[in-house]
Amino acid sequence: xxxxxxxxxxxxxxxxxxxxxxxxxxxxxxxxxxxxxxxxxxxxxxxxxxxxxxxxxxxxxxxxxxxxxxxxxxxxxxxxxxxxxxxxxxxxxxxxxxxxxxxxxxxxxxxxxxxxxxxxxxxxxxxxxxxxxxxxxxxxxxxxxxxxxxxxxxxxxxxxxxxxxxxxxxxxxxxxxxxxxxxxxxxxxxxxxxxxxxxxxxxxxxxxxxxxxxxxxxxxxxxxxxxxxxxxxxxxxxxxxxxxxxxxx
Amino acid sequence: xxxxxxxxxxxxxxxxxxxxxxxxxxxxxxxxxxxxxxxxxxxxxxxxxxxxxxxxxxxxxxxxxxxxxxxxxxxxxxxxxxxxxxxxxxxxxxxxxxxxxxxxxxxxxxxxxxxxxxxxxxxxxxxxxxxxxxxxxxxxxxxxxxxxxxxxxxxxxxxxxxxxxxxxxxxxxxxxxxxxxxxxxxxxxxxxxxxxxxxxxxxxxxxxxxxxxxxxxxxxxxxxxxxxxxxxxxxxxxxxxxxxxxxxxxxxxxxxxxxxxxxxxxxxxxxxxxxxxxxxxxxxxxxxxxxxxxxxxxxxxxxxxxxxxxx
Numbered sequence: 018x019x020x021x022x023x024x025x026x027x028x029x030x031x032x033x034x035x036x037x038x039x040x041x042x043x044x045x046x047x048x049x050x051x052x053x054x055x056x057x058x059x060x061x062x063x064x065x066x067x068x069x070x071x072x073x074x075x076x077x078x079x080x081x082x083x084x085x086x087x088x089x090x091x092x093x094x095x096x097x098x099x100x101x102x103x104x105x106x107x108x109x110x111x112x113x114x115x116x117x118x119x120x121x122x123x124x125x126x127x128x129x130x131x132x133x134x135x136x137x138x139x140x141x142x143x144x145x146x147x148x149x150x151x152x153x154x155x156x157x158x159x160x161x162x163x164x165x166x167x168x169x170x171x172x173x174x175x176x177x178x179x180x181x182x183x184x185x186x187x188x189x190x191x192x193x194x195x196x197x198x199x200x201x202x203x204x205x206x207x208x209x210x211x212x213x214x215x216x217x218x219x220x221x222x223x224x225x226x227x228x229x230x231x232x233x234x235x236x237x238x239x240x241x242x243x244x245x246x247x248x249x250x251x252x253x254x255x256x257x258x259x260x261x262x263x264x265x266x
Numbered sequence: 267x268x269x270x271x272x273x274x275x276x277x278x279x280x281x282x283x284x285x286x287x288x289x290x291x292x293x294x295x296x297x298x299x300x301x302x303x304x305x306x307x308x309x310x311x312x313x314x315x316x317x318x319x320x321x322x323x324x325x326x327x328x329x330x331x332x333x334x335x336x337x338x339x340x341x342x343x344x345x346x347x348x349x350x351x352x353x354x355x356x357x358x359x360x361x362x363x364x365x366x367x368x369x370x371x372x373x374x375x376x377x378x379x380x381x382x383x384x385x386x387x388x389x390x391x392x393x394x395x396x397x398x399x400x401x402x403x404x405x406x407x408x409x410x411x412x413x414x415x416x417x418x419x420x421x422x423x424x425x426x427x428x429x430x431x432x433x434x435x436x437x438x439x440x441x442x443x444x445x446x447x448x449x450x451x452x453x454x455x456x457x458x459x460x461x462x463x464x465x466x467x468x469x470x471x472x473x474x475x476x477x478x479x480x481x482x483x484x485x486x487x488x489x490x491x492x493x494x495x496x497x498x499x500x501x502x503x504x505x506x507x508x509x510x511x512x513x514x515x516x517x518x519x520x521x522x523x524x525x526x527x528x529x530x531x532x533x534x535x536x537x538x539x540x541x542x543x544x545x546x547x548x549x550x551x552x553x554x555x556x557x558x559x560x561x562x563x564x565x566x567x568x569x570x571x572x573x574x575x576x577x
Binding site for chain 2: 028030031034036043111115137138140141142143144145147149151154155157159171174176177178180181182183184185186195196231232233234235236237238240246247248249251253255256258259263265
C-alpha cells in the first residue's frame, strides 16, 4: 500500500509572529519556516506503517512556493521515499489544497492519505476532511492511534471529553492529533540521502485545478492586547478581588 | 434565506454550545432552523425547539446518525443546505469533523472558528493560535461556518419551535462507530468549563497535581496543564492548553507554576479573568494576568482552596 502524506511549510512554532503594518497579513520575510508540527506526526506515522510492513512506499506532498521543496526534503530525510510538489505562488486555501491532493491521489492511487489535523498558521482544520469528501473516502480525524488490518483501519480519535474508536474502510484519509506519536529527528546520513531522493514538481493547471481563493482576506490585525493587571499580596486579597471586583467566583 | 444550525447531542438534549451557535446564526439575517439527526432523537429535538430564536427543528431519524459518523451525516447536511444561506456548527470535535466535509461536498469554502460576525458574509477568525485576527469575506453562495462557542453568548431558553420529521438516508458503510472511552472525570470539559485551573512545571511532579485537583473540585473547574507539565509526564496529554493543545476562554483561568511561554498564552489569553501564581516575579505569565501573586504555590494553593470554600 502506498501512503501519501501532506506536509505544509509554516512559520516555525517558536517564532513570535508579527502582523504586517498594512494589515494585509503576517510578516513572513526573513522568518524561520518549518514543517507544520502536526504534519511531522503524519510523516512519522507513515514511516512507522512502512516499518511494520503495512506501507510499501511513502510519498510526501506539498503545495505552495518553490521553498516547499525544503519541507518535502525534511520529510524525505525522516524516511519518506519521494516527493510531489505542486508549485504555485498563489494563495492556497484548504479547499484548493484538497483539490490538488485529490488530483495527485487520482494519479498515485495511495491506500491511505495522512495529514496533520490543522496547520498552525491558518488553524483551519479542514483539508483532510475536505479531501475525504472529494474522494468519497472515509475519514479518521484527530487520530490518537491507528491500526491497519484487512482493508480497514481502527482509529482512536481525540474528541471532546475523551477518546472515540471507529473502524473505517480503506482507502481512507487520516488526520493526526498530538498524541499519535513522537516524530523522529532526521539523522545526518539520512539528511544526506534525502538530497538524492526524487521530487516531482507539478503546476495546478497541469492537474486541472482552479486554486482561486474563495475567502477574501479583508484584513489581518493584532488581537486586542491584554494589560498586565495587579499583583496582590495575600490569598485573602486575591479571593476578595475575584469575588467582588471580577465577580468570577 | 434561512440558516441551518447542525446540532450535536447526546440523545437526551442538544449540547449546550448549540445555544451559542443559534445566537451566532441569529445574526446572519434569516430564520434559524436546527437539524437534530440521530436515533431516538426526540428528546434532543425538543431541547433544540426550546432555544429562543429557533423557528423550526428538523429531526432526522436514522440509525445511521446515532454516533455522528461524518461520512453519513455530511451528505444529509449538504443535501439540506441547498435551501439555506448558511450552515452553522459549534467548533467542537463534532463540528470540526463534519463541517469541512459538508463544505467540500458543496464545493464551498469553510470559515473555521468564527469569533465575530461582521456581516452575513464577513467573519473574524483567529489565526496563528489567536496571535492574529483575520477578517474574511466569503464569496460562496452557501456559507459553511463553525463558531467558537465562547465568543457568542448563548441564546436563552423559552422557545417553542415546531419539530418537523424528515427522513434519513441510511449508512454509507464507509465508517462505523465502535465505542468511546470518555474521561471518567467529574470535572467539566476544559474547552467548555467556566473556570479552569492549570498547572505547569512549577508543580514539580504528577503527584503534586492533587493540590490543583482539590482547588478545581472546590471551584467546579476544569483541570489543564502547560505543555511543559505534559512533556514532563505529570499529566496526560489531553490536559494541554496552548497553541497545539486546547484553546480555552473561561471566565476564570488560574495558572499555577506556569511561566507563560507564547504557546501557552495562545491557548488561554482570551480568558475573561486570569490569575497567575508563580514564584518568579519576572515570569511572562504576569504580563497577561489580571491578578498575580508571587510566592510558593505549595503554600498559596492550599490556602486558596480553603479560602474559596468560605463565603
